[in-house]
Amino acid sequence: MNWKRKDLLGIRDLSKEEMLFILDTAESFKDISKREIKKVPTLRGKTVITLFYEPSTRTRTSFEIAAKRLSADTINISSSTSSSTKGESLKDTARNLESMRPDAIVIRHGMPGAPHMLAGILDSSIINGGDGAHEHPTQALLDLFTMRDKKGRIDGLKVVIVGDIAHSRVARSNIFSLKSFGNDVICCGPPTMIPPHIETLGVKVEYDLKRAVRKADVIMMLRIQKERGGTTYIPSTKEYSTLYGLGREHVESAADDVIIMHPGPMNRGIEISDEVADGPSSVILDQVENGVAVRMAVLYLLIGGEA
Amino acid sequence: MKKRVILDKKAIGRTVTRITHEILEKNAGCTELCLIGIRTRGVYLSQRVHAKVTDVEGITLPIGALDITMYRDDISKLRWPEVKKTEISFDVNNMTVVLVDDVLHTGRTTRAAIDAIMDLGRPKRIQLAVLVDRGERELPIHPDYAGIVCPVNENEEVLVRMSEIDGKDEVVIVKA
Numbered sequence A: 001m002n003w004k005r006k007d008l009l010g011i012r013d014l015s016k017e018e019m020l021f022i023l024d025t026a027e028s029f030k031d032i033s034k035r036e037i038k039k040v041p042t043l044r045g046k047t048v049i050t051l052f053y054e055p056s057t058r059t060r061t062s063f064e065i066a067a068k069r070l071s072a073d074t075i076n077i078s079s080s081t082s083s084s085t086k087g088e089s090l091k092d093t094a095r096n097l098e099s100m101r102p103d104a105i106v107i108r109h110g111m112p113g114a115p116h117m118l119a120g121i122l123d124s125s126i127i128n129g130g131d132g133a134h135e136h137p138t139q140a141l142l143d144l145f146t147m148r149d150k151k152g153r154i155d156g157l158k159v160v161i162v163g164d165i166a167h168s169r170v171a172r173s174n175i176f177s178l179k180s181f182g183n184d185v186i187c188c189g190p191p192t193m194i195p196p197h198i199e200t201l202g203v204k205v206e207y208d209l210k211r212a213v214r215k216a217d218v219i220m221m222l223r224i225q226k227e228r229g230g231t232t233y234i235p236s237t238k239e240y241s242t243l244y245g246l247g248r249e250h251v252e253s254a255a256d257d258v259i260i261m262h263p264g265p266m267n268r269g270i271e272i273s274d275e276v277a278d279g280p281s282s283v284i285l286d287q288v289e290n291g292v293a294v295r296m297a298v299l300y301l302l303i304g305g306e307a
Numbered sequence B: 001m002k003k004r005v006i007l008d009k010k011a012i013g014r015t016v017t018r019i020t021h022e023i024l025e026k027n028a029g030c031t032e033l034c035l036i037g038i039r040t041r042g043v044y045l046s047q048r049v050h051a052k053v054t055d056v057e058g059i060t061l062p063i064g065a066l067d068i069t070m071y072r073d074d075i076s077k078l079r080w081p082e083v084k085k086t087e088i089s090f091d092v093n094n095m096t097v098v099l100v101d102d103v104l105h106t107g108r109t110t111r112a113a114i115d116a117i118m119d120l121g122r123p124k125r126i127q128l129a130v131l132v133d134r135g136e137r138e139l140p141i142h143p144d145y146a147g148i149v150c151p152v153n154e155n156e157e158v159l160v161r162m163s164e165i166d167g168k169d170e171v172v173i174v175k176a
Helices: A016-034 A058-069 A090-098 A114-121 A137-151 A169-180 A209-213 A237-244 A248-253 A284-303 B009-026 B041-057 B108-118
Strands: A047-052 A073-078 A104-109 A125-131 A158-162 A184-188 A204-206 A218-221 A259-261 B003-007 B033-038 B063-066 B096-104 B125-133 B145-149 B156-161 B170-175
Touching (some): A016 A058, A016 A169, A047 A058, A058 A125, A058 A137, A104 A284, A158 A169, A169 A218, A209 A248, B003 B009, B003 B125, B009 B125, B033 B041, B108 B125
Parallel strands (some): A047 A073, A047 A104, A184 A204, A218 A259, B033 B096, B125 B145
């Protein structure tokens, strides 16, 4: 497979072959994190900037660890400590950063399309670390990687995505990846959180959680996006948790080898019970572990060779 | 394309046998011996040496496969070389590691392999076994076991074909 992309902006642009190539490359990188010396010289002399306009624990740390394990230098910028608080525009910030010659910029921004805009004006490789409610491609790739690892396949699975589908970039990226591999995707949540016409993406909609999870191979829970006004779409978090919180009874009605996923951060007791989050079907921490390998693969493929 | 066969199937078999005996002779009494093949053809070669060791001595040595892509010194000048898996399931600490490769040329692959192994632990010693030593070294690296020493011109290429992936066994020199 010949990798030609400069940027990773979304799953929608990727072919099945490209996704599989990223997953296969990630397999090779996964072992590095299990060694005593968790570093290879592959990206020596390269610079990766993480530019985050929204809070993040996992994604930013994961990208930083991934870059460091490949020997790249990393610089982290959060909007709260950057000149954006002094009124500098994203475009100007990005152009100024580019003058310092980074090889890749990982950007997370509340505005959908922000990474695409940067990709058009910068020579550096742009990686979308989440743009508004649009896409979060590396999350979908690490979810795919985890499913392949745990289920042995990524086609023909019944995958239920539960929660605030409307405001979730994780849901959107996962729908694109799961549908291109021919999985059965069911979106479940209160009607106010299911975007109209979502069926056009090839998914089914089910408002009843009990019915949705029956015989499911994968259950993916989402958080209520408080920062995107999520709580105004439901009468109360108590009601939400009664109707859409995942408990043991749901897991029991799913397939015997069901896996429970969550992109984090979890709101325990709201969308997921402690019992399920920490239970034997949960692969939530595997997702985090695999995230490093997948991001190593993405960084390697984007900036590892000659452009 | 002109090609010249320098080793045929039989000759490769005999060469593997000789290299195996040399490895066993040099490491006589060594209990912590292992083989690591460098991807791609070094892996098949190491498997053949491995089988021969079992034939001759009745012992099964630990064996692994190494992908050196992540350690290449020219990685930023290549167009997205594919990274394959390194599969070494044993501890290399205090082992005598015999690195196995098909062709030794500049020595850069060997350098990368040595670095890759050092990141996995601290072996007691590392030795190098190759089927063909074609000369023209760019680094101070020397094989401990060489099947055939065969200087070739700059514009020529040594191709090792192994039945496991190429359908037949032979070593040929072709004009590039």
